[in-house]
Amino acid sequence: MPSPLADPVQLPCGLVLPNRLSKAAMAEMIARDNKPNKTLSDAYAQWSQGGWGSILTGNVQVDVNHLGSPFDPALHSEYKGETDLIAEWKLYADTCQKHGTPAIVQICHPGRQSFRIAGHRGIFANTLAPSAVPINLGNGLVERLIACIAWTTPREMSRADIESVIRQFVDAARLMADAGFSGIELHGAHGYLIDQFLNAKTNLRTDEYGGTPAKRARFVLELLTEIRKVVPATFCIGIKLNSADHSSATFEETMTQIGLLVDAGIDFMEISGGTYEDPLMMAHRDTQNENSGPVNQEPKSERTSAREAFFLEFAKEVRMRYPGLVLMLTGGFRSRVGAESAIRDGACDLVGIGRPAAVEPGFPLRLLDETVGDEEAVCYLNKAPTPFYAQWLPRNLIGAGAETTYYARQIRRLANGLATIAPALS
Numbered sequence: 117m118p119s120p121l122a123d124p125v126q127l128p129c130g131l132v133l134p135n136r137l138s139k140a141a142m143a144e145m146i147a148r149d150n151k152p153n154k155t156l157s158d159a160y161a162q163w164s165q166g167g168w169g170s171i172l173t174g175n176v177q178v179d180v181n182h183l184g185s186p187f188d189p190a191l192h193s194e195y196k197g198e199t200d201l202i203a204e205w206k207l208y209a210d211t212c213q214k215h216g217t218p219a220i221v222q223i224c225h226p227g228r229q230s231f232r233i234a235g236h237r238g239i240f241a242n243t244l245a246p247s248a249v250p251i252n253l254g255n256g257l258v259e260r261l262i263a264c265i266a267w268t269t270p271r272e273m274s275r276a277d278i279e280s281v282i283r284q285f286v287d288a289a290r291l292m293a294d295a296g297f298s299g300i301e302l303h304g305a306h307g308y309l310i311d312q313f314l315n316a317k318t319n320l321r322t323d324e325y326g327g328t329p330a331k332r333a334r335f336v337l338e339l340l341t342e343i344r345k346v347v348p349a350t351f352c353i354g355i356k357l358n359s360a361d362h363s364s365a366t367f368e369e370t371m372t373q374i375g376l377l378v379d380a381g382i383d384f385m386e387i388s389g390g391t392y393e394d395p396l397m398m399a400h401r402d403t404q405n406e407n408s409g410p411v412n413q414e415p416k417s418e419r420t421s422a423r424e425a426f427f428l429e430f431a432k433e434v435r436m437r438y439p440g441l442v443l444m445l446t447g448g449f450r451s452r453v454g455a456e457s458a459i460r461d462g463a464c465d466l467v468g469i470g471r472p473a474a475v476e477p478g479f480p481l482r483l484l485d486e487t488v489g490d491e492e493a494v495c496y497l498n499k500a501p502t503p504f505y506a507q508w509l510p511r512n513l514i515g516a517g518a519e520t521t522y523y524a525r526q527i528r529r530l531a532n533g534l535a536t537i538a539p540a541l542s
């Protein structure tokens with residue numbers, strides 16, 4: 117029987133993804149000048165030949181003053197249609213799409229999660245956020261000290277700040293469309309600025325951008341409306357969003373916000389979860405070891421999709437309420453059987469794959485090859501090794517830090533034409 121993973125998927129904007137496997141966004145941390153340089157393109161040359169149905173780039177920051185990592189590609193100023201800038205990004209777009217896979221640029225503003233050393237604003241300048249809520253890694257002395265060293269307290273965004281950041285997102289989207297990318301994905305997950313607006317814990321505003329789930333969604337809805345005005349109708353606009361625990365107070369609020377995004381005509385929604393304060397997206401589930409469970413999900417006796425996918429239950433709930441929404445589920449997929457099972461269960465339309473893609477850029481070629489047996493169509497990974505000093509660092513920071521650093525190093529190896537090293541199961 118042919119794999120459902122091989123089915124093409126058409127998005128509402130008309131864009132056709134040739135199969136259901138998506139390379140998930142991973143910050144590459146190799147744009148030393150914060151521009152789409154050759155090293156970046158060299159990494160994407162590998163994924164472009166990997167048989168993916170779509171390639172999501174690592175986050176591109178809409179303002180070089182506010183970066184997620186010091187080496188993120190970013191917009192350096194207002195975009196006025198400069199041809200040399202378009203040419204720079206076009207080279208990157210062409211490399212990603214050379215073999216026919218649509219590439220979607222993830223655009224982002226980190227808000228309060230921008231490290232002091234990340235961005236051209238200076239290490240003492242405040243970050244921007246809907247409200248002045250500092251990062252909280254924990255209440256211990258070490259946790260508080262590290263948070264204080266890593267991040268400044270955010271400044272509550274004024275109306276002018278909000279308008280300016282919306283303009284930056286619109287500029288970024290227009291530049292990506294002009295450069296020939298197939299779409300953009302708004303990074304509304306993992307505690308970055310859009311997520312900060314959506315979330316009641318970080319958005320304490322009482323004006324039209326806060327106070328109710330709908331008002332907290334206003335920022336992202338305005339982004340969507342303004343971007344739609346400047347890009348072609350065929351250009352895809354998706355969003356990555358955090359899931360919420362069914363038992364949590366935020367569950368229904370998140371569903372309300374998703375409903376608003378559906379009404380606004382989002383082309384697809386990627387479901388993820390976690391922030392720096394609680395990095396669920398970097399969870400680790402040793403799928404071969406019955407004793408290692410996920411952070412917050414079903415027991416090991418569940419079906420393979422449930423064992424692998426971190427946010428499966430939430431995706432199913434979204435699917436039930438919004439059946440017309442194209443859903444991507446990312447986090448934990450490591451096998452053909454797991455990915456197929458999520459599709460067959462109707463939990464999602466697209467399967468996002470992160471860490472396996474960093475060590476095996478052609479993973480889909482193996483997953484889609486009918487001559488490869490199910491037991492071989494897997495990429496199980498161990499936890500990334502942690503440095504010796506990790507024992508003194510807050511656990512939440514290590515979880516996210518060790519994984520991202522390790523896999524960013526593998527992406528660099530890909531770019532340099534070196535063999536990648538998977539943290540194999542022992």
Ligand SMILES: Cc1cc2nc3c(=O)[nH]c(=O)nc-3n(C[C@H](O)[C@H](O)[C@H](O)COP(=O)(O)O)c2cc1C
Nearest residue numbers: 140141142143174175447448469470471520523524
């Ligand atoms: C090195 C690295 C960088 C990442 N950068 C981003 C990013 O820029 N944007 C994003 O939405 N998620 C990012 N993520 C999270 C992944 O997209 C994905 O949600 C997460 O790795 C879980 O999927 P996986 O279990 O298949 O790895 C990153 C993950 C890694 C390992």
